[in-house]
Amino acid sequence: MTVRCAIVAAAMLLGCSCKAFVLPPTGWQKTAHNSNNVLQNSLDDGDRISSQLQRTINTLVTAAALFTTALTSPVNIHVNTNEPAITIEKSQAYALNENQLFISDVWFKVTTQYFDQSFNGLGESGWRAKEKEAFQAVEDTGPDDDEIVVDAIKTMLSALGDPYTRFLPKEKYEVLTAYATGGSGKAGIGVQLLEDPRTKNVVVMATTEGPAASSGVQAQDVILKINGEDMTGASAEVVAAKCRGEQGQKVDIVFLRKDENGNAGTEYLKSITRAQVKVNPIQTQLFTTQSGKRVGLLKVPSFSTETVKEMVNGLRTISDDGKLDAIAIDIRGNVGGYMPAGVEAANLFLPARAHIIAEVDKSGAIKGYDADGIGAETSTPLYLLVDGRTASAAEIFAGALQDNQRAVVVGSKTFGKGRIQNVQPLENGSGLAITRARYITPKGRDLHGVGIIPNKETSQCESADSARTCLSDIV
Numbered sequence: 001m002t003v004r005c006a007i008v009a010a011a012m013l014l015g016c017s018c019k020a021f022v023l024p025p026t027g028w029q030k031t032a033h034n035s036n037n038v039l040q041n042s043l044d045d046g047d048r049i050s051s052q053l054q055r056t057i058n059t060l061v062t063a064a065a066l067f068t069t070a071l072t073s074p075v076n077i078h079v080n081t082n083e084p085a086i087t088i089e090k091s092q093a094y095a096l097n098e099n100q101l102f103i104s105d106v107w108f109k110v111t112t113q114y115f116d117q118s119f120n121g122l123g124e125s126g127w128r129a130k131e132k133e134a135f136q137a138v139e140d141t142g143p144d145d146d147e148i149v150v151d152a153i154k155t156m157l158s159a160l161g162d163p164y165t166r167f168l169p170k171e172k173y174e175v176l177t178a179y180a181t182g183g184s185g186k187a188g189i190g191v192q193l194l195e196d197p198r199t200k201n202v203v204v205m206a207t208t209e210g211p212a213a214s215s216g217v218q219a220q221d222v223i224l225k226i227n228g229e230d231m232t233g234a235s236a237e238v239v240a241a242k243c244r245g246e247q248g249q250k251v252d253i254v255f256l257r258k259d260e261n262g263n264a265g266t267e268y269l270k271s272i273t274r275a276q277v278k279v280n281p282i283q284t285q286l287f288t289t290q291s292g293k294r295v296g297l298l299k300v301p302s303f304s305t306e307t308v309k310e311m312v313n314g315l316r317t318i319s320d321d322g323k324l325d326a327i328a329i330d331i332r333g334n335v336g337g338y339m340p341a342g343v344e345a346a347n348l349f350l351p352a353r354a355h356i357i358a359e360v361d362k363s364g365a366i367k368g369y370d371a372d373g374i375g376a377e378t379s380t381p382l383y384l385l386v387d388g389r390t391a392s393a394a395e396i397f398a399g400a401l402q403d404n405q406r407a408v409v410v411g412s413k414t415f416g417k418g419r420i421q422n423v424q425p426l427e428n429g430s431g432l433a434i435t436r437a438r439y440i441t442p443k444g445r446d447l448h449g450v451g452i453i454p455n456k457e458t459s460q461c462e463s464a465d466s467a468r469t470c471l472s473d474i475v
Helices: 003-014 032-042 051-070 098-113 123-137 146-158 170-181 236-243 307-319 339-347 393-403
Strands: 075-079 086-090 166-168 191-195 202-207 222-226 250-257 266-273 283-288 294-299 326-330 355-360 366-370 382-386 407-411 419-425 431-440
Touching: 098 123, 098 146, 098 431, 123 146, 146 166, 166 170, 170 236, 170 419, 170 431, 191 236, 202 222, 222 236, 236 250, 283 307, 294 307, 307 339, 339 355, 339 393, 355 393, 382 393, 393 407
Parallel strands: 294 326, 326 382, 382 407
Antiparallel strands: 075 086, 166 431, 191 202, 222 250, 250 266, 283 294, 355 366, 355 431, 419 431
16 A cells, blocks of 8 residues: 555545645655655645644644554554544554463354353443453463463353353363263273262262173262372262273272162272273163053163164164063153254154254254154153253253153153253363253243153152152053
């Protein structure tokens, strides 16, 4: 850009008129200093230029200098209307440290994906202010100040008032990824863990066919120590990470087994050899109810990329020995996982064109998911067992079957998580979960904070009760 164009552009920015003079057609140089000299030499005589026009020219020349400078350096130009001077404040963008850049990346991902574009009522400026506050919190930090950086990110995200949009430390991100994909890169002991919200202890929710079950570990046992390290106050993700390791290595774990009344019982130590185990596999069982009905049971502890394939195999297994009077699917304690798996699982039991779920994104656009009816089991009576920990993808599954009157839901009210998250990696191995949409059931219900009310509520279907007990008075 020539200085001639810069001055005209600057004049336009300042709201000045160029009609009072004609710019000389030749002799212009590329610097504001020389431009001023040429401009002064091109004027015939100072007597013909009013003092007001002279001030205008000087202002334009100064503006041209600033405009030219702006092309090569990051500046914010502030024009003070009360004074003729123009002040320049250098932008801080070029001076962000590594931790601030990391926070900026998190802020940008949330900004472009978050389903509530009011940002919990903060508005764009308020949400931007939260980023600046986080910048200030880590302004004097270095590469070893991870805790300060994480605290700043958590504080920034907490302003959204959404517990599901959250920063995931490396251990938690790895566990969440393994949970959703149905596998883990490391060997483990074969347990599912849950943090008790009352005691903050980590409890064994279920055991699979693996080292822990072979060692006598049972559901509801509490993990107290791992290799001598106290696990009091540790999250389920941290405990899970410490249970995993190299295949063939032993891990010493101290458990607490409560008595029948739930009171403190006996501590015991187990030395368990880690092995490759399937994460949250589906379990099958056949039983007969008190009324003589033959029931095939699928116990689905989570929804992962492997769930639908395992459900198909499970349905074949329970059907091999003859006709069933009913199918029961136990999703008690199933906190969800991979959202598409909940949709695909419902598809196994619904006729073609039945509505499964509808997503509502940040723009209000609705995306519906319908059943294709291919190979679906639509005739055998179906019962779903749920409780207060049944959530997310498990509620998508249950809500679709209940609204389509395909299944009878039995147990207690579900958790009520009606939001869908994107879980994505960050450059340092940690992760970020961002709520990208809400979902509604086929009848238009938003389950968030409400949950699913069972068709048959019963107090005989707690987590420790068998499926047979749950259905004893129903099937």
